[in-house]
Amino acid sequence: MASDKELSDFLKSVEKRAFKRVAYAVRDDDAALDIVQDSMIRLAEKYVDRPPAELPLLFQRILSNATMDWFRRLKVRNAHVRNFSDFESSDEDGDFNILETLEALDSSAGTESAADSVSRAQILLVIESEVSQLPGRQREAFTLRYWEELDVAETAQVMGCSEGSVKTHCSRAVHALAKALKAKGIAP
DSSP, rough: OOHHHHHHHHHHHHHHHHHHHHHHHHHHHHHHHHHHHHHHHHHHHHTTTTTTGEEEEEEHHHHHHHHHHHHHHHHHHHHHHOOOGGGOOOOOOOOOHHHHHHHHHHHOOSSSSSHHHHHHHHHHHHHHHHHHOOHHHHHHHHIIIIOOOOOHHHHHOOOOOOOHHHHHHHHHHHHHHHHHHHHHOOOO
């Protein structure tokens, strides 16, 4: 059974990566925050009796299911109702993202020059943009394997597919990203 501290530490360690993963899938930061929050609450309420070693896979599965539920609800809602906000122009400048701000503060140790920092930030934006353009299953496999650092078997379990499918999705994602980044002049 996971203690309150172990559960809290686990949730703190996955919150940023989980947000990015869901934000890529749903392409809506507000919805992504809601999905991650709901998943964390569900894990804390229903699976607190599980050992700490089981928490990462349980959370990833809960997060995947919550994301799929969001898409299902969206499909039903869009079939019957339209929001007025859907008709507003999307030319807002200066969207503020607290998670990116906190991430930037955490990583700024003062050891790199301003030019290096700006260059790194620009490259990360290009990579994030390209990851968001991947097909859904490739994006999910890529983020689980390389950002969440799950092994092939764990990724297959979370995605509900075979290990061979995970390997195929990851390979296609890596090749597509390499090709897109090379076309933009970004080399390893």
